[in-house]
Amino acid sequence: MEVAYRIRLTAILDVTRFLLKQGLPFRGNDESSNSLNKGNFLELLEWYSLRNEEVWKTINQNAPGNNQLTSPKIQKELANACATEITRVIVDDIGDKFFSLMIDEARDASINQQMGVVLRYVNKNGHVIERFLALVHVPDTSAISLKNAIDCLFAKHKLSLSRLRGQGYDGASNMRGEFNGLKALILKENPYARYVHCFAHQLQLVVVVVAKENRIVSDFFQYVNMIVNATGASCKRRDQLRQHHHDRLVEQLEKVEIVSGKGKKSRIQFSTTRGYSLGIALHYNSPVNFYVDLNFRGTPKCA
Known part of the structure; x- marks a missing residue:
């Protein structure tokens, strides 16, 4: 039973990793047994089992009814486990090195305010690396809310604000404000975290001005x-x-x-x-x- 469980879990994890890497949705509109298209997750798992007899013997009708490992809850748990592992690798790669912080906020399709966090650092081979760390929900876009979200995220991943050496945001007042902006709040705790106006936003502003003139x-x-x-x-x-x-x-x-x-x-x-x-x-x-x-x-x- 333990061997069969490991084979089943490994196959399902392989399918999960493939879908995550390709950015594909998991669920289908109709996942019933009579459906002709049960969604990417179930269809890919079935395709995998038809080409691997060892996997076929351990999933679907050959697996215990209470241990299928294909429920939506299990799919989400596996996806979260993959995300946690990737984040751990990124944090371990940063280690005790200095790094820079880049963030921007936007609303998602469900009208929730999200803050994207990207870290930039130099790895052990001397290459500049940028890694997307997290997408954090924030109640509003005020500087204090963004700062609290960053503090919680750094505490969660055991990142020290004292190792921060750069900040890169857009030119909004809540981001680069001299007294109450996010830049100023971080500089109060770490005066070495130099602020640089995001070059992509600078280029956008230049293009807009040139186009108008x-x-x-x-x-x-x-x-x-x-x-x-x-x-x-x-x-x-x-x-x-x-x-x-x-x-x-x-x-x-x-x-x-x-x-x-x-x-x-x-x-x-x-x-x-x-x-x-x-x-x-x-x-x-x-x-x-x-x-x-x-x-x-x-x-x-x-x-």
Whole structure:
């Protein structure tokens, strides 16, 4: 019985790890015995058992009714166990090294405020490593609430705030406020935790300002937005635009206006024989792939 239990548990844990690694859902709409699709977890476990006789002998009808290890509660416990083990490996890898903290907050699909916590450190091989540590529910986005959540998280994983050497947040007042922001609260306890405005947010702010001040760029993004909205709402228009994009690329490849090859990443050479030509390929996973070609004759002038 113990051997069979170990085989069954190992197989179910393998399925759990695969689904977690691929970011796939576990449950299905209909998990009854007569269902044609019981969800990823049960279907993958059944597929696994059909290709491994040893596993097949220990699960489903061959397992005790009160020890199937396939209930939703067991699935959640196994997923939490995997998450705990991964977190432990990350914390052990940090050890007593100095590290930096990066956090951001956002609402999830169920309208709960969540705080994502990322740690950045240098491992024993001298490589800079970033690791997602946890997603913490916070009652609100005030600086004191975020600070309390960080203190609880650090205490849980036995991380010392004294080893903190950097903070990276956005520019919101609750994050970078000089007196009552999260940055200030942490600096009161650790003056060595230097604050750096998140470069991704800085880049976003720069792009927004440039787009607003430059009429050509501003118009371009407005046109892109209209194209995405008009095309994404219709499967017919989307297919037509994709076909047009395909035909255009084939034509340019034949004329050697663009160059493509194995192992190359979008190496494009634009012809300038017709004045200034700006070709921009915009690729979206969903819902649209399209190609925008703006031709300027003469020297483009900024407003």
